[in-house]
Amino acid sequence: xxxxxxxxxxxxxxxxxxxxxxxxxxxxxxxxxKAGFETDEGLVGGCAYDAHGVAISEDDMAKAxxxxxVLFGAVGGPKWDAVPYDVRPEAGLxxxxxxxxxFANLRPAICYPALASxxxxxxxxxxxxxxxxxxxxxxxxxxxxxxxxxxLGNGQKRAIDTQVYDTYEIERIASVAFELARTRKNAVCSMxxxxxxxxxxxxxxxxxxVHKTKYPDVRLEHMxxxxxxxxxxRNPKQFDVIVTDNLFGDMLSDVAAMLTGSLGMxxxxxLGAPDAKTGKRKALYEPVHGSxxxxxxxxxxxxxxxxxxxxxxxxYSFNMIKEADTLEKAxxxxxxxxxxxxxxxxxxxxxxxxxx
Amino acid sequence: xxxxxxxxxxxxxxxxxxxxxxxxxxxxxxxxxKAGFETDEGLVGGCAYDAHGVAISEDDMAKAxxxxxVLFGAVGGPKWDAVPYDVRPEAGLxxxxxxxxxFANLRPAICYPALASxxxxxxxxxxxxxxxxxxxxxxxxxxxxxxxxxxLGNGQKRAIDTQVYDTYEIERIASVAFELARTRKNAVCSMxxxxxxxxxxxxxxxxxxVHKTKYPDVRLEHMxxxxxxxxxxRNPKQFDVIVTDNLFGDMLSDVAAMLTGSLGMxxxxxLGAPDAKTGKRKALYEPVHGSxxxxxxxxxxxxxxxxxxxxxxxxYSFNMIKEADTLEKAxxxxxxxxxxxxxxxxxxxxxxxxxx
Ligand SMILES: CC(C)[C@H](C(=O)O)[C@@H](O)C(=O)O
Ligand SMILES: CC(C)[C@H](C(=O)O)[C@@H](O)C(=O)O
Numbered sequence: 001x002x003x004x005x006x007x008x009x010x011x012x013x014x015x016x017x018x019x020x021x022x023x024x025x026x027x028x029x030x031x032x033x034k035a036g037f038e039t040d041e042g043l044v045g046g047c048a049y050d051a052h053g054v055a056i057s058e059d060d061m062a063k064a065x066x067x068x069x070v071l072f073g074a075v076g077g078p079k080w081d082a083v084p085y086d087v088r089p090e091a092g093l094x095x096x097x098x099x100x101x102x103f104a105n106l107r108p109a110i111c112y113p114a115l116a117s118x119x120x121x122x123x124x125x126x127x128x129x130x131x132x133x134x135x136x137x138x139x140x141x142x143x144x145x146x147x148x149x150x151x152l153g154n155g156q157k158r159a160i161d162t163q164v165y166d167t168y169e170i171e172r173i174a175s176v177a178f179e180l181a182r183t184r185k186n187a188v189c190s191m192x193x194x195x196x197x198x199x200x201x202x203x204x205x206x207x208x209x210v211h212k213t214k215y216p217d218v219r220l221e222h223m224x225x226x227x228x229x230x231x232x233x234r235n236p237k238q239f240d241v242i243v244t245d246n247l248f249g250d251m252l253s254d255v256a257a258m259l260t261g262s263l264g265m266x267x268x269x270x271l272g273a274p275d276a277k278t279g280k281r282k283a284l285y286e287p288v289h290g291s292x293x294x295x296x297x298x299x300x301x302x303x304x305x306x307x308x309x310x311x312x313x314x315x316y317s318f319n320m321i322k323e324a325d326t327l328e329k330a331x332x333x334x335x336x337x338x339x340x341x342x343x344x345x346x347x348x349x350x351x352x353x354x355x356x
Numbered sequence: 357x358x359x360x361x362x363x364x365x366x367x368x369x370x371x372x373x374x375x376x377x378x379x380x381x382x383x384x385x386x387x388x389x390k391a392g393f394e395t396d397e398g399l400v401g402g403c404a405y406d407a408h409g410v411a412i413s414e415d416d417m418a419k420a421x422x423x424x425x426v427l428f429g430a431v432g433g434p435k436w437d438a439v440p441y442d443v444r445p446e447a448g449l450x451x452x453x454x455x456x457x458x459f460a461n462l463r464p465a466i467c468y469p470a471l472a473s474x475x476x477x478x479x480x481x482x483x484x485x486x487x488x489x490x491x492x493x494x495x496x497x498x499x500x501x502x503x504x505x506x507x508l509g510n511g512q513k514r515a516i517d518t519q520v521y522d523t524y525e526i527e528r529i530a531s532v533a534f535e536l537a538r539t540r541k542n543a544v545c546s547m548x549x550x551x552x553x554x555x556x557x558x559x560x561x562x563x564x565x566v567h568k569t570k571y572p573d574v575r576l577e578h579m580x581x582x583x584x585x586x587x588x589x590r591n592p593k594q595f596d597v598i599v600t601d602n603l604f605g606d607m608l609s610d611v612a613a614m615l616t617g618s619l620g621m622x623x624x625x626x627l628g629a630p631d632a633k634t635g636k637r638k639a640l641y642e643p644v645h646g647s648x649x650x651x652x653x654x655x656x657x658x659x660x661x662x663x664x665x666x667x668x669x670x671x672y673s674f675n676m677i678k679e680a681d682t683l684e685k686a687x688x689x690x691x692x693x694x695x696x697x698x699x700x701x702x703x704x705x706x707x708x709x710x711x712x
Contacts, residue, residue, distance in 0.1 A: 076551075090551045120590055121476050141497075141519065142552055149554050156523045159558035163497065163517040166508070193606070195432075195446045196498055198505050202515035226606045230614040233589065234476055250549070250582045251607055258586040 007067035013291025015073020018306035045075025045089035055092030074291035102270035105137040109256035114335040119261030135249025170206035177243035178215035187240035267309035285309040302341040363423035369647025371429020374662035401431025401445035411448030425673040430647035458626035461493040465612035470691040475617030491605025526562035533599035534571035543596035623665035641665040658697040
């Protein structure tokens with residue numbers, strides 16, 4: 001029997017509550033369809049800091065490296081606002097992304113039909129919305145050096161961050177975007193600020209080149225990132241796949257997520273390159289939402305984003321397409337039946353807690 | 357009689373058409389209220405490149421430096437997409453900002469009541485919206501060095517951009533934001549990515565310090581820039597003044613502008629520090645919209661953003677508050693009467709051209 005190794009990192013805030021629901025699905029799949037999932041669990045973020053003084057321990061990093069897929073909840077909260085920069089909760093997530101080389105972050109912004117009215121946009125602009133943001137995740141200003149604060153004397157300090165992109169980094173993320181576009185509406189929009197940033201100039205050139213040589217069948221458009229933010233608000237349905245760098249991707253995917261009205265429902269996948277021998281790729285799946293410390297521990301958090309992240313895991317790490325479809329269908333069904341957690345409650349719906 | 361020196365840089369695309377309308381207002385004010393405006397005019401952007409091979413000539417830079425205020429139209433267009441990076445149309449605007457030390461970019465995102473329905477957001481979310489984005493304009497990744505593309509051999513290139521902020525740069529823009537908040541709803545929201553960027557850490561510290569020592573009466577909130585983008589879409593009316601860095605300000609002000617449904621109507625002001633002796637500050641005023649090459653020369657462009665930029669000029673450069681109010685009132689009146697250019701046409705309105 002295939003063994004499928006999952007490493008669970010529930011993290012802080014509502015992470016553990018949401019992960020508990022995924023654990024039920026894993027158990028169900030093991031007993032009902034002999035899925036062969038083996039799970040292990042670790043600490044990341046504030047809880048790891050409390051236990052070990054770091055945002056993730058070496059031991060847990062090793063387990064993450066060895067797993068077929070990592071399921072990640074959420075990190076952070078006011079309790080850890082003052083911990084040193086290097087061990088702040090986010091550092092655990094950033095280290096996982098970097099050390100596992102998860103360069104491709106897939107963030108679907110879909111609008112569940114049952115939730116279209118929850119969007120702040122007019123319903124006709126978001127009904128049926130289905131965008132996939134492909135964000136570069138291991139480069140750019142997140143990891144470039146120097147990244148320092150220097151004391152200049154005279155009460156002055158100087159802070160420096162560095163955005164660095166090499167050709168190969170842009171090539172591989174562009175390829176992921178074009179490949180995915182072929183399974184969708186076959187259109188990619190690449191966003192950067194080539195009018196201001198040299199990394200934007202290179203980004204634009206490399207994406208253009210990858211398109212010409214390998215994916216001429218896919219429609220490609222280039223947009224300045226600020227104009228892209230505008231167009232997302234004006235008419236989001238014009239987009240199919242958006243490919244962009246780490247920092248623009250952070251902002252644009254959050255804006256896109258909020259447009260859908262389904263923010264608490266949105267999953268994400270972070271993927272590495274396929275291994276040359278096995279074809280397997282390292283992967284981490286996490287909800288787009290954060291740790292929501294204000295509602296943590298109350299049993300009211302919406303577990304759908306975490307569950308949908310597991311559906312992405314079935315699809316991308318284990319090629320269990322049928323199971324992924326079934327799970328996603330189950331989510332849509334529940335929403336259509338009007339069964340809702342508090343964050344998406346509406347007239348005429350029945351309010352339930354996390355576990356129900 | 358006071359002499360007020362204006363330097364006009366209409367630029368490319370619809371810039372000249374929009375500027376022509378402001379010229380009429382200047383002439384009117386000179387003859388009717390003896391405003392004493394003296395105007396001179398230069399080239400910037402693509403038209404400057406065509407004439408001189410640069411995005412702005414030394415001669416025009418000198419005139420901009422000597423003027424009391426610069427009125428700027430728009431730059432760029434497909435015609436100049438392939439010109440060398442250093443002389444691309446945007447380089448003219450960036451040089452003006454840098455050499456005139458226009459560190460404070462004020463971008464009001466207001467929703468004209470008559471246009472609330474033009475927003476892609478639900479009308480109740482944007483009716484009465486009045487946000488002021490205060491964007492740092494002479495620092496950050498726009499101007500930091502190194503800013504290079506290097507050939508690494510093997511077909512690989514490396515692009516580098518550098519975000520640099522010093523304490524004094526953050527102090528002065530924070531002070532502008534707090535001062536302006538006092539004339540409004542007395543609330544400032546500062547946005548950065550301190551969880552990822554060292555410049556975000558310093559930004560957060562300095563804004564906090566300026567607040568504590570000089571503006572404790574103003575309400576201050578800190579928000580991560582990605583969450584800020586989300587909140588702008590979810591509930592924009594929660595904001596009064598937003599202060600942020602050059603790159604985040606570029607994106608966030610565009611998103612905010614698009615929310616209002618009044619994009620073609622929005623002005624901006626870019627201000628320097630008051631001169632130690634005269635108290636005068638260098639200033640440049642420009643519409644938020646671009647050069648719109650697709651409709652240029654047709655006489656159908658909306659001149660309101662350019663006119664509203666001149667109203668900001670009256671207010672901030674010449675302290676002509678009454679005249680600025682009158683001009684802004686005139687804009688609102690025209691909109692309420694249902695007189696509209698094509699970009700904001702609606703049922704029951706009368707469509708007019710630029711000059712009408
Ligand atoms: C938690 C934080 C470091 C992270 C990021 O900035 O990438 C988050 O905002 C995200 O988008 O996953
Ligand atoms: C034209 C361009 C260089 C400019 C910028 O990025 O600052 C524009 O987008 C703006 O916001 O004024």
